Amino acid sequence: MLRKLYAWTMSYATHPHAVWVLGLISFAESSFFPIPPDALLVPMILANRNAAWRLAGWCTLTSVVGGIVGYGIGWLLYDSVGLWLINFYGYGSQMDTFRAAYAEWGAWLILIKGLTPIPFKLVTIASGFAGYNFLLFVVLSLITRGARFFIEAWLLRRYGEPVRAFIEHRLELVTTIFAVVIIGGFVLVRYVI
Structure with a gap:
């Protein structure tokens, strides 16, 4: 079943609508969706390495636009949608601490957490909630998301x-590692950070 899913993903990676799906996933992941765009970006680049820079740029742009929506959720809708999302990811009880840290370390938090498997939506919502400088947030998001995807x-x-070749020969191992990294990001947020 995993091999069939991989074959479907690789065949779909060159489909004309795949770029739009990548953009949608990248946008959504920065504001509310749990799956990172890397799950589609990697096979799309492997299917057409000449498109690597264009795909990374598209992923960066849509991720930052999604981050702006996440910022808006934190700024305008924190008491309803923002609080629900933060609680869903298990970070609700630590938002006051996080807000205080933002006052002092906001730029570093955005830059570092944008590169890690920690869900970027937490950074975007928290940035809005903390009232972090919007223009600086956008610039730092472009830097950190661009660095990751490029x-x-x-x-x-x-x-x-x-x-x-490595992925195709060790698909189960790669899938397990990818799942552990994603789940590990959520566990870090929930129990460590």
Whole structure:
């Protein structure tokens, strides 16, 4: 079943609508959706390495626009939608501490957490809730999300065939590692940070 899903994803990665789906996932992940866009970005780049820079740029742009929506949720809708999302991800009891940390370390929090498996939506909503400087938030989001997606694109463009062969020969292992990283991000937020 996993191999069929992988084959479908690889075949769909070159579909004309795949870029729009990637943008939608990237947008949604920055404001409310739990699955990171890397799950589609990686196979799309592996299927067409010449499109790596365009796909990374698109992913960055849509992620930042989604981050602006997340910021708006934190700023305008924190008491309803924002609080529900933060509680859903298990971070509700620590928002006051997080807000205080933002006053002092906001730029570093955005830059570091935008590169990690910690869900970016938590950063975007918290930025709005904390009243972090909006323009600075957008610039820092462009830097951190761009760095993440362009580094992935560079690695996959340069080492694409060996990476693809590794994934195809060890699909179960790669899927398990990917799942552990995603779940690990949520666990870090819930129990460590």
